[in-house]
Amino acid sequence: MQWPTHEVTNQVPELQDYNIFSSDAVLMQGLEHFQASWHQTDLLRYGAELGSKEILQLGELANHHLPELQTHDRNGLRIDRVAFHASWHQLLDLLRKEGLQALPRMQPQKGAHVARAAGYYLQSQVEAGSLCPTTMTFAAIPVLQNEPALFAQLKDKLYARHHDARDLPIAQKTSIMIGMGMTEKQGGSDVRSNSTFAVPLATGGRGADYLLTGHKWFFSAPMCDAHLVLARTEAGLSCFFVPRWKPDGSKNAVLVQRLKEKLGNRSNSSSEVEFQDALGIMVGEDGRGIPTIIEMANLTRLDCVIGSAALMRHALTQAIHHARHRSAFGRLLADQPLMRNVLADLALESEAATLLMLKLASALDAPDDLLSRAWKRIITPAAKFWICKRTLEFTGECMEVWGGNGYVESGPMARMYREAPVNSIWEGSGNVMCLDVLRAIARDPQGMQLLLAQLDTSSAPALQRLALELQAELNATPEQQEMRARRFTQKLVLGMQALLMLELAPPAHATAFINSRLDPECGRIYGSLGADCEQALQQEILERALASS
Template sequence: MERHGPGTTHDVTNQVPPLANYNLFASDAALAAALERDGAAWHREALLRHGAALTTPETLALADLANRHTPELFTYSPRGERIDALEFHPAWHSLLSLLRREGLHALPFSDPQRGAMAARCAGYFLHAQLESGSLCPLTMTFASIPVLQREPALFETLRDKLYAREHDPRDLPLAQKTSAMIGMGMTEKQGGSDVRSNQTRAYATGSAGGGRGGEYRLVGHKWFFSAPQCDAHLVLARTGDHEGLSCFFVPRFAPDGSKNAVQIQRLKDKLGNRSNASSEVEFLDAFGILIGEEGRGVPTIIEMANYTRLDCVIGSAALMRAALVQAIHHARHRSAFGRHLAEQPLMRNVLADLALESEAATVLFMRLARAFEDAASAPEERAWRRIVTPAAKYWVCKRTLEFTGEAMEVWGGNGYVEEGPMARFYREAPVNSIWEGSGNVMCLDVLRAMEREADAAQALFAAWRADAQGHPALTAALERLAATLKAAPETREASARRIAQQIVLTAQATLLVRYAPTAVADAFIATRLADGCGESGRVYGTLPATFDHAAIIERAFPA
């Protein structure tokens, strides 16, 4: 019998080359078009540069390294001193440096001009296709700025550090740093999303007796305290006999330069988002400054939450886009049964269906970005911001889990192992549904917003009806939605998920009618909104055979 040496048992064939060295921005027609129409064409060259930099093999490796070498907590120094220090792999700091270099933590505030919000959201979308965990401290820093701007004295000490485009990883008092990151702490173990059950208390110190801008000592805990290495957090706590919660600026270091009395109990061992540190903490007379009016902490911090909800939509849309591009690339290179996967009709159906979902998510978050920039103007813009944003946070984040699972299946067994990106995308997918308000919380918020902003809701529906002209299925879907909204309050609450879903699908359909090729808009309406299409239970890959699947795929990611 002839014997073969090691490595001669088989040749490696029909394996897909890694996807690298392409431009995330240049290859995304829907994103590029949205940037132009939203007045952010001035940022195009920066996005082209950023889009190319994010797909080099060296940059792609950062995402893998930061998630394999997760943060470590060192509670005590070798001498027994309480230090609560966190150690990150250098890849984590490289990712944060990339984010800050592009101004994604502050662009609309540091460089206000028309289209700044769209420019920032587009850049965030590109980075989110690379790595998700590094977005958490950046999102919270971004969302804290409009809250902190309302406290002029405090903001004056923070502005330059918040706007700085250099990442400063040093664990030092803010006065000694070149840049700052801000987190938020709301959730407690007994309440979760029900922050009104929070028990952390704050006690005024000094002769002034507290009040806005006053100094307090906080005693209590937080069950989820993400990015505990941030230079400060906005924290909810109770004061005196107030029924309502108050909002506090709690720095990592006290005014005397000592470590503030915020003790990290442990880091969470999470399913995904592993590059980012999430923790449980206790406040043991921690120093804090009251932000906003006493007892009005929830309204104060809800503005921060609105921005973070937008970023949840963008982050989930980015996971869709990243998984889609990987699936298309794989199908174009992998052969089965004598043909490339991308040449087989059923696989083309799956990929085209995924492409429709991805483009709809992209046009939606870019439209929301415009509303966040123009929210003070027309009622319709308020509706997009206040009604559609929580609905989008619910629906797009929910869809991402199924979407990434389907894209993983395109890869077959290779998609299920940790050596490729698909498993990481899938593990990242649930977090945006859970964080910053679960699905039920979002859907109930949609109903509240429609009641409180009735004029804005009417303006939004009027605009949608105008866009729906000439599209009978879209018009019929709008009427079904309007009928559902006329039901009794208890019926509306029980139907809140369906209402939010229909609001988002209607919003996406009208945007595609306006901005996408006719074939894309028609395919989306026919399979998501037409009566009897089963939009609540359909799986990907069930487009009618008559649609031009290949053209939809080519638009999504040109060969």
């Protein structure tokens, strides 16, 4: 017999059956500003679908029922297959139906990259692991387009708006996914130390067949139908298209040794593999593997920014929803001055991150514009450094809003917190990004000056001063620049975010962002907005972030 000991009260109802898109005023405004409003009807439908109880549960299921490696079948034959829960395949089908693996190529028009970024941002708020093969497929397409004969065989399957979960040779499938494998045990980010080697089957060269021998320490999504990998030839590191199955229908010799047991991103399988004379087709010029694949890296880095901005948005939404329904000490949390300060501060951070990811996506839509090129090449790695790092602190703060309820796995906050670090690490950790910012500036000093000119001509004196500080940093010695690269990158990103807030946010909101982010006394702790951001303004910021219901 169960004895009733208490009545359950003051518990927050689950946030579900809401429209993830229409509840985000910043995203909707940004879509129009960056000329992608033609996609709004689709995003309204998609936002409602993603916010439904049924779809939100798919994310929970995919992270509860983890992928399992099956190295052999029951007869002892090597199969190297990873089995997934049905929810994983349903999530991938959602992504494919929206064309998020190829939208700008399928519907090339103004704002196409922004439209795709918005859809990716929405699904990121439901489940992050399924984004990995989607991102890699999206980023692989421009690399493969440089090989017309190979791309002609793959195009329809890459652009298909459905997910084909069957483990079959590419010729027998209706849609395919592409992964990537670059890092090895001895090198990590230092891919120039790779030891995997490739031997030509005949004359060799671009488009020719090779046999690869070696390993990859992080081989993302091994159930992808093919991977782009780096291997060494006599000419140096080269890029290869390595299919899961050979054209004759036999399994390629890519042996999955084990799956990684990761902190987060658990629904997605990351693996260690060995190549034992695995068939690979050379993509790009012999010995030019890194330049061949660099465009892929730039696109995946942008998706890291989008994914982290989406984690911020989802965590913020959950925190505001919780605070509006939970009481403590006689008042709703949302009505208490200190909590309101924290939430408003978080809302400003989320808005600036969202605007930055949309701006970077829009830069891809204007490849010939010098300023857009500077945003793409210089600010993308800077944004990946800063936004992805801020997400760790951000999700932790939102978890704290929930208190003990946020620390248990039955709610959404713990999964978001575990998910937050991956984007800081994947595709280059913080130091790698900051050094890449310096390299990008060295290659495009004119572009950097165009960025500084935007700060210098802004209406905010604080940004004009920031432009002078950044210019002074550029005059330092190379060793000093490297030593201070993180400080420089942080200032640069904050300056670009402030510009976007001035352009798109309500003036008082932009002022609050600038005053807090460029004020050393505020530090990096959320909830330190000053006297210039009082109760009425904080409430206005929160209503913009998530309208009361």
